[in-house]
Amino acid sequence: MVIWDLSDPQMLNPINQTDAEAQDIDNNIFQPLLNFDFHTLKLVPVLADSLPKVEIDSAGHMLITYEIRKEAKWDNGTPITSKDVDFTLKVIKNPAVNDEPLRSYYDIVNNIKYLKLYPENPRKFTIVCDNKYVLGVIATGTNTFILPEYAYDPNKYMEGFTLQQMHENKNLAQDPKIIAFAKEFNSEKFQRDPHSISGSGAYKFVSWATGQRVVLEKKKEWWGNSLTGANCFFDANASKLIYQTVNDMTSALVSLKAGNLDIMNSIKPQDFVDLSKSEKFTTNFNSYKPLMLAYAYMGINMGDPKFADVKTRQALAHLVDVQRLIKDVYYGNAQPVIGPISPIDSTAYNHDIKPYEYDVDIAKGLLADAGWKDSDGDGILDKMIDGKKTDFTIDFLINSGNDMRKKVALIFQEAARKVGITVNVVQQDWNVYLSNVAKHAFEMYYGSWIIQPGPQDFKQIFYTTSALNGGSNWVNFGNAASDALIDSIRSELDEVKRTGMEKRFQQITHDQCAYIFLYAPEALIAINKRFSDANPSSIYPFYWEAGFKASAN
Numbered sequence: 001m002v003i004w005d006l007s008d009p010q011m012l013n014p015i016n017q018t019d020a021e022a023q024d025i026d027n028n029i030f031q032p033l034l035n036f037d038f039h040t041l042k043l044v045p046v047l048a049d050s051l052p053k054v055e056i057d058s059a060g061h062m063l064i065t066y067e068i069r070k071e072a073k074w075d076n077g078t079p080i081t082s083k084d085v086d087f088t089l090k091v092i093k094n095p096a097v098n099d100e101p102l103r104s105y106y107d108i109v110n111n112i113k114y115l116k117l118y119p120e121n122p123r124k125f126t127i128v129c130d131n132k133y134v135l136g137v138i139a140t141g142t143n144t145f146i147l148p149e150y151a152y153d154p155n156k157y158m159e160g161f162t163l164q165q166m167h168e169n170k171n172l173a174q175d176p177k178i179i180a181f182a183k184e185f186n187s188e189k190f191q192r193d194p195h196s197i198s199g200s201g202a203y204k205f206v207s208w209a210t211g212q213r214v215v216l217e218k219k220k221e222w223w224g225n226s227l228t229g230a231n232c233f234f235d236a237n238a239s240k241l242i243y244q245t246v247n248d249m250t251s252a253l254v255s256l257k258a259g260n261l262d263i264m265n266s267i268k269p270q271d272f273v274d275l276s277k278s279e280k281f282t283t284n285f286n287s288y289k290p291l292m293l294a295y296a297y298m299g300i301n302m303g304d305p306k307f308a309d310v311k312t313r314q315a316l317a318h319l320v321d322v323q324r325l326i327k328d329v330y331y332g333n334a335q336p337v338i339g340p341i342s343p344i345d346s347t348a349y350n351h352d353i354k355p356y357e358y359d360v361d362i363a364k365g366l367l368a369d370a371g372w373k374d375s376d377g378d379g380i381l382d383k384m385i386d387g388k389k390t391d392f393t394i395d396f397l398i399n400s401g402n403d404m405r406k407k408v409a410l411i412f413q414e415a416a417r418k419v420g421i422t423v424n425v426v427q428q429d430w431n432v433y434l435s436n437v438a439k440h441a442f443e444m445y446y447g448s449w450i451i452q453p454g455p456q457d458f459k460q461i462f463y464t465t466s467a468l469n470g471g472s473n474w475v476n477f478g479n480a481a482s483d484a485l486i487d488s489i490r491s492e493l494d495e496v497k498r499t500g501m502e503k504r505f506q507q508i509t510h511d512q513c514a515y516i517f518l519y520a521p522e523a524l525i526a527i528n529k530r531f532s533d534a535n536p537s538s539i540y541p542f543y544w545e546a547g548f549k550a551s552a553n
C-alpha cells in the first residue's frame with residue numbers, strides 16, 4: 001500500500017516528534033494505552049485491557065487505574081508491564097530530552113504526581129494526578145506511545161529515578177545519568193535507525209530513503225493478531241506500508257492518477273472537483289469527504305483599542321459571507337460552525353446559536369453605534385481613539401503560499417470596503433506568521449484548529465493567562481467569568497452538567513466575537529478501489545490504512 005505524504009516525517013522517535021507525518025507512521029509502530037477508534041470515534045483500549053477505573057480521593061487527587069492486556073508483548077517476546085509505562089513517563093519528564101512540547105503538555109495538563117505500582121500484578125498501575133480533570137483519562141491514555149524499557153534504556157540510566165522525583169526535582173537537569181540517557185535518546189539512533197526503533201505495534205520500521213519513502217512491514221508474529229476485530233487498532237491487513245514523499249501537489253496528483261499512489265488525503269477542493277471529471281481516476285479510485293474535527297476562524301485582537309468595542313467585532317462578523325466562502329473557496333466541501341466544538345459532537349454543539357448572517361446594513365449600524373463614522377469624507381471610517389483620529393484600516397495576516405486563505409482574505413477585503421473599512425492582506429512566511437500571531441503582533445489573522453473527539457479543554461486557547469507564557473490565547477479573549485466557566489468545564493466529570501456549561505461557553509465566544517467562526521472543512525480523500533474496508537474517518541489522517549483489505553486482483 002503506497003500512501004502519499006507531502007513531506008518526510010521529522011523523525012520516528014515517538015516522544016520527540018511533533019509533526020503529523022511522523023504521528024501517522026508512529027501509530028503503526030507504537031501503541032498507547034487507549035486511542036480513539038477511527039470508525040466509531042469512541043475511546044477504546046489498545047495496550048490497556050479496558051477503559052480505566054477513575055476515582056477521586058479525599059485529597060481531591062484523581063486516581064486512574066489501568067491494567068495492560070495479558071496478551072501484550074514486546075518484539076523480544078517479553079510481556080509489556082507497568083514498568084514500561086513508568087519508564088515512558090519518566091522519559092517525558094526528563095529535562096534533558098528534546099520533547100519540550102509533550103513535557104509542557106504533561107506539566108500543564110496532566111498534573112501527574114506519581115505512578116502507583118502493584119508488585120502482585122505487574123500489569124496493573126494507578127496514575128495519581130494532582131486534581132480532577134475532564135480529560136484525565138484521554139490525556140493519560142491517548143497522548144503517549146509506550147516504549148520498551150529494555151530497548152530504549154539498555155544501560156538502565158533511568159532506573160534509579162522515580163516519576164515523582166522527575167515531577168518535583170527541578171535540579172535533575174545536571175545529573176550525569178539524566179544527561180547520559182537523554183544524549184542517547186535524542187540521537188539519530190532513535191530517530192531513524194531500523195535496528196533501534198522498536199514498539200508494540202503491528203509493523204516494524206524497515207527503511208527510510210530521505211525525500212522518497214518510509215517503509216514499514218507487518219510483523220510475522222504480532223501479539224495483536226489474536227485480537228483481530230476488537231477495534232480498528234487490531235486490524236492490520238497490509239503486508240507493507242509505504243509512505244511516499246511527493247512534496248509538490250501537482251506532481252502528487254499526476255502520480256495518483258497514474259496509479260503510483262494508492263491513497264491521498266488533503267486534496268485541494270478544486271483539484272478534488274477536477275479529479276471527479278477524470279474517467280481514469282473515477283475508474284480506479286473512490287472519493288471520500290468526511291467532516292474534519294477542525295474549524296477555521298478569523299481572529300481579532302481584542303487587545304487592540306480599535307477592536308475594544310464588541311459591536312465593532314460583531315460588525316466585522318456580519319461582513320463575512322461564510323456561505324460564499326464555502327461555495328467559492330471550498331467548492332461546497334465544508335460546513336458552517338458557530339463555536340469551538342465540532343458539529344460532529346451533536347450533544348455538546350450548541351444548535352440554538354444562530355450564525356452571524358452576512359448583512360452589510362447590519363454591519364453599518366453596529367459600526368455607527370460603536371462610534372465609527374467618515375468624519376472627513378474620504379470614504380474611510382474613522383474614530384477618536386486615545387485622543388487621536390484613527391482611520392479604520394485592518395492588517396489581515398495570512399501565511400504566504402496558501403491560495404485558499406488568500407481568497408478568503410480578498411473576499412473579506414471586498415466586503416469591508418463596502419462599509420468604509422480598508423483591509424490590507426499581509427502575506428508572511430509561515431514561521432514569521434506564527435511568531436507574530438503568538439506575540440499578538442497582528443490586528444486580524446486567519447487561523448484554524450484541529451480538535452480531538454470527546455470533551456474539549458478550552459484553557460489553552462481561551463483562558464486569560466493563556467494570552468501569556470506560551471499559551472494560545474492570541475486574541476486576548478476572556479475575563480474572570482469566562483475563566484471560571486472554563487475551570488468548571490475542566491473539572492466536571494458529569495457529562496450532562498458539563499454539556500450545559502459547554503453550550504454556555506459557546507454562546508460567550510459567539511457573543512464576544514474575538515473569533516469569527518467560519519466552517520469545518522471536509523477531508524478530501526482518494527483511495528484505490530482495490531481496497532475494501534476503506535472507511536473514511538474524521539480523525540487525521542482520515543482513515544486507518546492498516547485495516548484496508550486488498551482484493552485478490
